[in-house]
Every structure is written in structure tokens, then in C-alpha cells.
Amino acid sequence: MCGIVGFVGKKSFDEKGGVNGAEVVVDGLKRLEYRGYDSWGVAIPGEKKILLHKAVGKIGGFELSSAPELKGTIAIGHTRWATHGGVTEINSHPHLSADKTIAVVHNGIIENYQEMRAKLEKKGVKFRSQTDTEVIPQAIQIELKKTPDFKKAVRNVLNELEGSYAVAIVVEGGKKLIGARKGSPLVFGIGKDGYYLGSDVPAFLKYANKAIFLDDLEMVEADEKGYEIINITTGKKVEKKITKIAWSIEDAEKGGYPHFMIKEMLEQPMVLDKTAATSNVELKKAAAMIKRAKQIWVVACGTALHAGMYGSYIFALNNDINLRPVSAGEFPYFAKFVGKNDLVICVSQSGETADVMEAVKSAHDSGAKVLALVNVMGSSLMRASDYSIVTKAGPEICVLSTKAYLSQVAMFMMLSYELNNKIAAGKKQLKAIKADAEKILVKDSLAKIKKVAKGLARADNIYAIGRGVNYPTSLEACLKIKEVSYIHAEGFAGGDLKHGPIALIAPGTPVLVFVANDGPKGAPFGGAAKEIVSNAMEVKARGAEVIGISYENNQVFDRYFAVGDHGIFTGIVAIIYSQVLSYYIALEKKLDPDKPRNLAKSVTVK
Numbered sequence: 001m002c003g004i005v006g007f008v009g010k011k012s013f014d015e016k017g018g019v020n021g022a023e024v025v026v027d028g029l030k031r032l033e034y035r036g037y038d039s040w041g042v043a044i045p046g047e048k049k050i051l052l053h054k055a056v057g058k059i060g061g062f063e064l065s066s067a068p069e070l071k072g073t074i075a076i077g078h079t080r081w082a083t084h085g086g087v088t089e090i091n092s093h094p095h096l097s098a099d100k101t102i103a104v105v106h107n108g109i110i111e112n113y114q115e116m117r118a119k120l121e122k123k124g125v126k127f128r129s130q131t132d133t134e135v136i137p138q139a140i141q142i143e144l145k146k147t148p149d150f151k152k153a154v155r156n157v158l159n160e161l162e163g164s165y166a167v168a169i170v171v172e173g174g175k176k177l178i179g180a181r182k183g184s185p186l187v188f189g190i191g192k193d194g195y196y197l198g199s200d201v202p203a204f205l206k207y208a209n210k211a212i213f214l215d216d217l218e219m220v221e222a223d224e225k226g227y228e229i230i231n232i233t234t235g236k237k238v239e240k241k242i243t244k245i246a247w248s249i250e251d252a253e254k255g256g257y258p259h260f261m262i263k264e265m266l267e268q269p270m271v272l273d274k275t276a277a278t279s280n281v282e283l284k285k286a287a288a289m290i291k292r293a294k295q296i297w298v299v300a301c302g303t304a305l306h307a308g309m310y311g312s313y314i315f316a317l318n319n320d321i322n323l324r325p326v327s328a329g330e331f332p333y334f335a336k337f338v339g340k341n342d343l344v345i346c347v348s349q350s351g352e353t354a355d356v357m358e359a360v361k362s363a364h365d366s367g368a369k370v371l372a373l374v375n376v377m378g379s380s381l382m383r384a385s386d387y388s389i390v391t392k393a394g395p396e397i398c399v400l401s402t403k404a405y406l407s408q409v410a411m412f413m414m415l416s417y418e419l420n421n422k423i424a425a426g427k428k429q430l431k432a433i434k435a436d437a438e439k440i441l442v443k444d445s446l447a448k449i450k451k452v453a454k455g456l457a458r459a460d461n462i463y464a465i466g467r468g469v470n471y472p473t474s475l476e477a478c479l480k481i482k483e484v485s486y487i488h489a490e491g492f493a494g495g496d497l498k499h500g501p502i503a504l505i506a507p508g509t510p511v512l513v514f515v516a517n518d519g520p521k522g523a524p525f526g527g528a529a530k531e532i533v534s535n536a537m538e539v540k541a542r543g544a545e546v547i548g549i550s551y552e553n554n555q556v557f558d559r560y561f562a563v564g565d566h567g568i569f570t571g572i573v574a575i576i577y578s579q580v581l582s583y584y585i586a587l588e589k590k591l592d593p594d595k596p597r598n599l600a601k602s603v604t605v606k
């Protein structure tokens with residue numbers, strides 16, 4: 001939550017070839033807006049004062065030409081998802097020291113800020129904001145009285161902070177950019193024109209494709225001549241590996257589409273193709289960890305948890321392996337049952353989700369191994385895990401997770417086939433699923449979904465039901481609908497309906513019914529399919545409008561969306577209909593599907 005960006009040019013802004021830091025930072029903030037969009041701000045250290053520009057709301061529409069004073073070789077910026085202090089210009093970052101010589105942007109939560117603030121106030125420091133962040137520049141200013149070496153003073157203050165932070169710091173008249181992290185992500189980019197800081201790689205991908213993923217308690221200091229990384233606790237120099245970023249800037253741009261959400265949904269066939277091409281070596285290593293484990297836990301949040309739940313059905317049905325999915329936030333209650341021979345599979349798009357990171361720590365404390373299915377290379381999760389497979393979604397910018405979900409479920413599918421030594425069959429099946437996904441994403445099909453979405457946009461409640469693999473499909477479908485359209489939506493297991501939820505069905509209530517053929521091959525509506533169709537009849541008898549997403553049509557469906565019969569993997573295709581439905585419902589309601597209210601893409605605080 002919150003995105004930070006920093007830049008220091010290799011040439012002064014005034015020299016020929018020098019780059020305007022404000023331009024780099026504003027561009028970076030626009031690309032990081034998915035991390036928070038309550039307010040934003042930029043700071044540029046000048047010779048005599050720090051230039052500050054802040055605003056409430058999204059940075060999206062801001063043009064640098066409207067603030068021509070924003071120029072400089074060094075700049076830092078922030079896009080905020082408020083935690084401490086309301087959404088106001090004063091609370092937006094960058095925050096300055098009382099003497100306005102030090103500017104700081106911060107992502108994370110300083111847990112001991114109240115104690116620090118009280119201590120500083122006793123020394124006469126006047127605070128301007130209600131944020132936890134402001135203690136950082138204020139404390140640095142006071143520390144500089146004792147420790148005139150700026151870098152040392154910053155380090156001393158960072159060592160005092162409890163909680164989590166990724167910070168970028170500049171000082172008036174200074175030529176250096178400082179970045180540091182503990183518990184929140186920070187990547188240091190190396191480009192031909194300068195050095196960059198970003199909460200995520202897309203912040204600077206346009207300018208640099210080499211990066212250093214800072215680890216906790218590391219601090220980088222960069223100027224036009226070079227950079228140095230030190231350990232914050234010891235002050236000692238650290239040698240770090242430079243990573244070449246595999247993503248291209250086009251992957252992180254809208255590319256002519258009106259929203260990232262539609263672009264990313266349309267990329268899903270390609271994502272399935274890339275997943276089918278996952279290296280056998282990776283799959284074998286992960287499969288070996290799975291085979292060795294006594295108990296296997298799957299820990300994730302939100303959409304990634306739904307993917308993990310789907311994975312648990314795949315493993316149960318295809319491999320007779322029991323995975324125990326647990327929401328990362330609830331994992332602490334079960335952590336005492338994790339043993340040293342267990343495996344914890346963590347699933348995450350960002351690889352930065354705070355609850356997931358805590359689960360990794362707790363798994364390691366129990367001696368268990370951690371396998372990550374993670375989309376962001378170099379993320380905290382990837383680095384903290386014993387082994388990780390990078391899922392093949394590419395950069396996902398829309399706050400709603402769509403293609404990452406598909407890539408995660410498809411990766412569970414590949415692992416399942418690998419465990420059965422049938423990887424060639426798995427690849428073939430995934431190709432067939434991809435071909436089917438493509439059919440949903442063509443013009444005519446999209447138009448049909450849009451028409452149904454128009455009607456759904458008027459609903460107060462939307463429900464979805466499924467059984468087996470399609471129970472998580474139902475949960476995920478409704479998460480998408482509620483996140484993007486603010487319509488109340490709930491997914492249920494078909495079997496649970498009569499235990500309460502059926503009371504919610506009133507005449508006209510839309511119910512999505514997901515049907516997968518998980519019964520004997522070739523049998524019409526075999527296995528759970530028969531039962532979910534019966535559930536559809538039950539809701540229809542109470543007046544529901546039944547929207548079937550199924551491999552076979554049935555008279556119970558008022559509307560029908562067709563998917564191919566991929567057995568227990570049918571949900572991989574079926575979910576696409578509900579993603580697209582959600583998108584068009586949001587458009588119908590004139591909402592921004594890329595940035596739903598109150599949400600941020602990476603939930604880096606608990």
C-alpha cells in the first residue's frame with residue numbers, strides 16, 4: 001500500500017542530456033497508482049529550499065506542464081493509501097522536517113511513532129500532520145545536531161524505527177538520494193540516465209531494466225557518480241546482485257486499451273500458453289517438495305487464496321494429496337500445528353502481502369519449508385521462500401487480480417500433472433483450455449457478456465454457486481463483482497444453500513451457476529454437476545434469474561454462457577465470464593475498474 005518513487009540523474013538537470021527528475025517521478029507515480037490513490041506528492045531538493053507539490057486524489061490526470069516549477073536532478077514522490085491520518089493534503093507525502101530541509105516519502109507503518117513523536121515534541125518539535133511518517137524527517141533533523149554526517153544520522157533514526165518502512169529521503173541542497181527498507185518493498189533501478197527507487201519495478205521500467213532488490217535493513221545512497229548499499233544495523237557495505245528485468249514496458253502499459261483490467265483479461269490466453277511452457281526443472285523441484293511433505297498448507301489472501309483453494313481441489317481429485325488452504329490472516333491460529341516436515345505453499349501476485357510474509361516467517365520458525373507461487377520476481381516472498389516458481393502473468397497493474405488468478409490455478413494444474421508424471425498431457429490440456437479462453441474473449445462474445453452485465457448492474461445482490469472446484473470459482477467470481485462494482489455479491493458452495501443462504505433468494509435475484517463435469521467421463525452432468533444443476537433448480541423455484549456457466553446447456557438456465565468440457569479444470573475458463581461481467585458492470589455504473597474505492601493492489605500492512 002502506497003507507492004514510492006525516487007530518482008537521481010547522472011547529469012545535472014541543467015546540463016545537456018540531463019533528465020528532469022520530476023518527470024521521472026510523476027511518470028513512476030502514475031504507474032504505481034495501483035498501490036494507493038488517495039493523494040500524492042513530489043519533492044525536489046533545490047539549493048535553497050525543497051520544492052514541494054502535493055494534491056488530494058489520483059495523480060492520473062496531472063500534467064507536469066501545469067507545474068513548470070517542478071524541475072531538478074533529484075526527486076522523490078509518493079502515491080498514498082491512507083493508514084494514519086485522514087486523506088488531506090497535509091497528511092499526504094512527502095513530509096518535511098520542521099526546518100523544511102529534509103523530505104521523506106514512506107510506505108509502511110511506524111509502530112512506535114507515538115512514542116517518537118512525544119519525545120520529539122518534548123524537544124519543542126512542532127508536527128504538521130497526523131501521520132506516522134512525519135517522525136522520520138523530524139527525528140533526522142534533531143539527530144543531525146548530534147551527528148552531522150547525514151548518512152549516519154539517517155541510519156541512527158532508521159535504527160530507532162519499529163514496524164515497517166520503505167523510504168526515499170532527500171535533503172535541501174543535497175546531491176544524494178537515499179532509500180532504505182524494512183518489511184516494505186523497495187527496488188533500486190540502474191539506468192543509463194540515473195538511478196531509481198520504486199516500490200515496484202513498473203515505477204522505472206520505462207527508463208531502466210536492471211535492478212537491485214533491496215533486502216530488509218538495507219540502505220542505498222546514490223548520486224550522479226554511483227551508489228553504495230549498506231546494512232542499516234551495522235553500517236557495513238553490502239554487495240548485491242544486479243538482476244535483469246524480464247518484463248518490458250509494454251507489458252506494464254495500457255497499450256491502447258481503455259483500462260488495464262480489460263487488457264489484462266485479454267492477455268489470459270497468452271498467460272496460459274506461458275504457463276504451459278514452465279520449465280520441467282522448476283516443476284520437478286516443486287513436486288519433489290510436495291512429495292516429501294507430511295502436511296501441506298496453502299496460505300494466501302483474497303484472489304490468491306481462491307486460487308489456492310482451487311489448487312486444493314485439483315490435488316484432492318487428481319493426486320489424492322491433501323492441501324490445507326488457510327487465509328494468511330488466519331494462519332497464526334493454526335501455526336502451532338505446522339511441523340518441521342511440513343510444506344507451506346504461499347500464493348501471491350505481489351509477493352509483498354504482509355499476512356503472507358508473516359506466515360512465511362512462522363512456517364520457517366516451525367522448521368517447515370516454504371514453496372512460493374509468486375508473480376513478482378525479486379519480491380519479498382520470492383526471496384524469503386525455500387523455492388519459488390514465478391507465475392507467468394507478467395505485470396498486473398489493475399487493482400483487481402484477473403490474469404494472475406488464472407496463472408496461479410494453471411500452475412497448480414501443471415504441478416498436479418507433474419506429480420502424476422504426465423506433464424506432456426498437462427501441457428496439451430492447458431493448450432485446449434487456452435483455445436477455449438480465446439473464444440470467450442472475442443468481440444461477439446464480449447458483446448454478449450456486456451449485454452448481460454447491463455442488466456446485472458441494476459441488481460442489489462448477486463450470488464454465485466458451485467461445487468468442488470467451482471466452489472472457489474464462485475467465491476472468486478463474487479469477489480470480482482463486489483470489488484469493482486460495489487454490488488453485494490456472495491459465492492456459496494451449492495451444498496450450503498439450503499443451510500441458510502437460500503433465504504436470500506428473492507424474485508429476480510441473479511445467481512451465477514458454475515457447472516464443471518467432474519463426474520465420469522462422457523456422462524451428461526455427472527458427479528457434482530448433477531447436484532449443482534439441482535441447486536440451480538432450487539433457486540429458480542424461488543424466483544432467481546439463473547445464469548449458467550457450464551459445459552452443457554440446461555433448461556434451468558435463463559441465460560447460458562458456454563465453456564468447453566475440461567473436467568475439473570473447467571473453472572479456469574469459466575471464471576473469465578465473471579471477470580468480464582464484473583468489468584462491464586463497473587463500466588455500466590460509470591466506475592473506474594482499475595482503481596476501485598478503498599483498495600490498493602499490494603496489502604503490505606496487516
Ligand code: M6R
Nearest residue numbers: 302303304348349350353400401
Ligand atoms: O498480491 P497478492 O496476490 O498477495 O494479493 C492478495 C490479495 O490482496 C488480492 O488478491 C486482492 O484480493 C485483489 N484485490 C483481488 O482482486
